Amino acid sequence: xxxxxxxxxxENFCFYYGSKIGVKNISMExxxxxxxxxxxxxGCGKSTFLRSINRINDLIANIKTxxxxxxxxxxxxxxxxxxxxxxxQVGMVFQKPNxxxxxxxxxxxxxxxxxxxxxxxxxxxxxxxxxxAAALWGEVKDELNKSALALSGGQxxxxxxxxxxxxxxxxxxxxEPCSALDPIATGKIEDxxxxxxxxxxxxxxxxxxxxxxxxxxxxxxxxxxxxxxxxSTVKIFRNPAKKQTExxxxxxxx
Amino acid sequence: MKNNNAQINKEPKTSSRSLALTALEDxxxxxxxxxxxxxxxxxxxxxxxxxxxxxxxxIQQGLPFFKNxxxxxxxxxxxxxxxxxxxxxGALSIIFGSLYVTISALLLAVPAAILAAVFxxxxxxxxxxxYVKPVIxxxxxxxxxxxxxxxxxxxxxxxxxxxxxxxxxxxxxASLILSIMALPTIISVAEDSITAIxxxxxxxxxxxxxxxxxxxxxxxxxxxHSGIIAAIVLGMMRAIGETMVVWMASGNANQIxxxxxxxxxxxxTMTATIAGDMGETSKGSPHYQSLFAIGIVLLxxxxxxxxxxEYFLASAGKNSRKK
Ligand SMILES: Nc1ncnc2c1ncn2[C@@H]1O[C@H](COP(=O)(O)OP(=O)(O)OP(=O)(O)O)[C@@H](O)[C@H]1O
Ligand SMILES: [Mg+2]
Numbered sequence: 001x002x003x004x005x006x007x008x009x010x011e012n013f014c015f016y017y018g019s020k021i022g023v024k025n026i027s028m029e030x031x032x033x034x035x036x037x038x039x040x041x042x043g044c045g046k047s048t049f050l051r052s053i054n055r056i057n058d059l060i061a062n063i064k065t066x067x068x069x070x071x072x073x074x075x076x077x078x079x080x081x082x083x084x085x086x087x088x089q090v091g092m093v094f095q096k097p098n099x100x101x102x103x104x105x106x107x108x109x110x111x112x113x114x115x116x117x118x119x120x121x122x123x124x125x126x127x128x129x130x131x132x133a134a135a136l137w138g139e140v141k142d143e144l145n146k147s148a149l150a151l152s153g154g155q156x157x158x159x160x161x162x163x164x165x166x167x168x169x170x171x172x173x174x175x176e177p178c179s180a181l182d183p184i185a186t187g188k189i190e191d192x193x194x195x196x197x198x199x200x201x202x203x204x205x206x207x208x209x210x211x212x213x214x215x216x217x218x219x220x221x222x223x224x225x226x227x228x229x230x231x232s233t234v235k236i237f238r239n240p241a242k243k244q245t246e247x248x249x250x251x252x253x254x
Numbered sequence: 255m256k257n258n259n260a261q262i263n264k265e266p267k268t269s270s271r272s273l274a275l276t277a278l279e280d281x282x283x284x285x286x287x288x289x290x291x292x293x294x295x296x297x298x299x300x301x302x303x304x305x306x307x308x309x310x311x312x313i314q315q316g317l318p319f320f321k322n323x324x325x326x327x328x329x330x331x332x333x334x335x336x337x338x339x340x341x342x343x344g345a346l347s348i349i350f351g352s353l354y355v356t357i358s359a360l361l362l363a364v365p366a367a368i369l370a371a372v373f374x375x376x377x378x379x380x381x382x383x384x385y386v387k388p389v390i391x392x393x394x395x396x397x398x399x400x401x402x403x404x405x406x407x408x409x410x411x412x413x414x415x416x417x418x419x420x421x422x423x424x425x426x427x428a429s430l431i432l433s434i435m436a437l438p439t440i441i442s443v444a445e446d447s448i449t450a451i452x453x454x455x456x457x458x459x460x461x462x463x464x465x466x467x468x469x470x471x472x473x474x475x476x477x478x479h480s481g482i483i484a485a486i487v488l489g490m491m492r493a494i495g496e497t498m499v500v501w502m503a504s505g506n507a508n509q510i511x512x513x514x515x516x517x518x519x520x521x522x523t524m525t526a527t528i529a530g531d532m533g534e535t536s537k538g539s540p541h542y543q544s545l546f547a548i549g550i551v552l553l554x555x556x557x558x559x560x561x562x563x564e565y566f567l568a569s570a571g572k573n574s575r576k577k
Contacts, residue, residue, distance in 0.1 A: 023255075059453075088463040098454035101477050110472070111462040160458070167462055251523055 012067035022048035037212035040222035049201035091164030097156035112169035134162035154185025316546030337542035352523035359432035367440035405503035426517040428504035436489035447481020478569035487563040501526035
C-alpha cells in the first residue's frame with residue numbers, strides 16, 4: 001500500500017485556534033481507497049486535524065495554519081482554494097447524526113441539487129444509488145418523503161453517509177461516527193465502512209480502539225496535538241514503536 | 255483554595271447532625287414549602303383572573319348588541335351611522351380597515367425583518383449583534399404616541415408634498431408606521447429562532463459544498479420556520495391591536511378604498527373607532543354596545559393569533575430541543 005501515491009499529505013501542518021495550538025507539526029500521508037484511523041486521548045487534536053482537511057474549521061473565527069496540507073496534490077490552505085469544490089470532493093460525517101429537517105429524499109438530494117442537478121429522474125437515480133451504497137435503501141425505499149428526523153439514530157447516521165456520498169467525493173472524513181450509536185448500529189456502520197473503502201478513501205477518528213483495529217488499514221496515534229506514531233494498524237496495536245503508543249492502546253493511559 | 259478549606263471546616267458540623275428531621279423542622283419545611291406555593295399560586299391566579307374579567311366584561315357589554323341588532327348586517331354592511339335617528343351598524347369597512355393596514359404593514363415589515371434577523375444572526379460578528387439587538391428591542395419600548403406624532407408631523411407632510419396626495423394621513427402612512435413598530439418584535443423573535451438552529455446543521459450544509467447564502471436560505475431558514483412564523487404572528491398582533499398610531503395616522507375615514515389596493519386613501523380601524531367614539535357615547539346605548547361588539551371581534555382575532563403563535567413557538571422549541 002505504501003507504493004500507492006498519497007491522496008492526502010500533510011507536511012509540518014500546524015493549526016491554531018487564536019493563540020491556542022490545535023495540532024502541531026503533523027506530517028503524514030494518507031493512501032487512497034483505504035481506511036485510516038486516528039486515535040488518541042481527548043483534546044489531542046484528532047478532530048482539529050480531520051476538520052482541517054475539508055476546511056470546515058474555517059467557520060471558527062481567528063484560526064491560523066502553518067505548513068502544508070495537500071489533498072490530491074493541492075494545498076487546501078492555499079488562498080485560491082475553491083471551498084465548494086474541496087468540500088464536494090472531501091465529504092464529512094459528523095459525530096452526532098445531523099440530518100436536515102427535511103425528507104429523506106431531500107437530504108440525499110441536497111448535494112446534487114447544489115451542483116445544479118434539477119431533473120427529478122436523475123435525482124431519483126442518485127438518491128437510490130447512494131442510499132444503497134449506505135446500506136439504507138432497503139429500510140427506507142417506501143418512505144423517501146418521510147422526515148429524516150423520524151429515523152433511528154443509526155439510520156440517520158447512514159443517511160448522513162448517503163448524503164455525503166451524493167456529491168461524489170473521493171474522500172470521506174468521519175469524526176467518531178458511531179459514538180452516538182448502539183452496538184448493532186455501530187456494527188452496521190463498520191460493515192459499511194469496510195465496503196466503502198473499495199471506492200473511497202476514508203479517514204476515521206475514533207475513541208474505540210477495537211473499532212480502529214477492526215476497520216482500518218493504517219492508524220495514527222495523536223497526543224497533545226502531535227502525531228506520535230503512524231503505521232499499519234497491525235503494527236500500532238501489536239508492536240508499537242513508541243512507549244506512549246503502547247500505553248495508550250493497552251489502556252494504561254488516557 | 256479558601257472555599258475548600260471552608261468546606262472542610264464545616265464538614266464535621268454537618269455530619270454531626272442527625273439525618274432525621276425533628277418534628278419542628280419537619281413542620282417548618284412543610285409550612286414554608288406550602289406557603290411559598292400558595293403565594294405563587296395567588297399571584298398567578300390573580301393575573302389569570304384579571305384577564306378573565308376583561309374577557310367577561312367585554313363580552314358582557316358587547317353581547318347584547320348581537321341580540322338587539324342584526325349580526326349579519328354588522329359583518330357585511332358598510333353603513334356605519336351609530337348616532338343617526340335610525341342607526342346603522344355595518345362594521346365591514348372598519349374590520350376591513352384594521353386588516354388592511356395590518357396586512358400592508360406586514361408586507362412591508364416581514365421581508366425587512368427577516369433579512370435583518372438573518373443579517374444579525376448569520377453575517378455580523380457576535381459582538382456587534384450583542385450591541386445591536388438590545389437597541390432594536392428598545393425600539394419596542396418607544397410609546398406609540400411618539401410614533402403617532404412622527405406619523406402626523408413628519409410622514410404625513412412628506413407623503414403629501416412628495417406624492418401629491420390630498421391627505422398625508424391615510425392607509426399608507428398607518429401601514430408604514432405600523433410596520434416600523436412591528437419590526438422589533440419580528441426581528442427579535444426571528445433572530446432568536448435562527449440563532450437557535452444548531453451548528454451541526456450548518457456544518458452539514460457547508461460540508462456538502464454549500465455557500466453561506468445557500469446554507470442560510472436552504473437549511474437555516476427552513477429549519478427555523480416555526481419560530482419565524484411565530485415572529486410574524488406576534489408582529490401581526492402588535493399591529494392589529496395598535497390604537498394610538500392608527501388613530502393619528504390612518505385618516506379615520508370609514509370606507510373601503512376603491513380600488514381596494516389604493517393605499518393612499520384614508521381608512522378607519524377597529525381600535526381607532528373604539529378609542530375615538532367611546533368618549534361620545536352614553537353607557538348602555540346602542541352605539542356604546544356596538545363599540546363593545548367591535549371589541550369582541552378584535553379580542554377574538556388577537557386571541558386566535560395568540561394561539562397560532564403559541565403553537566408555532568412550541569413547535570420551534572421542540573425542534574431546537576431535538577437537536
Ligand atoms: N473552537 C475551538 N476554539 C478553541 N480551541 C479549540 C476549539 N476546538 C478545539 N479546541 C482545542 O483544540 C484542542 C484539540 O481539540 P480537538 O477537538 O481537535 O480534540 P479531539 O482529539 O478531537 O478531542 P475529542 O476526542 O474529545 O473529540 C483542544 O485542546 C481543544 O480545547
Ligand atoms: Mg473530536
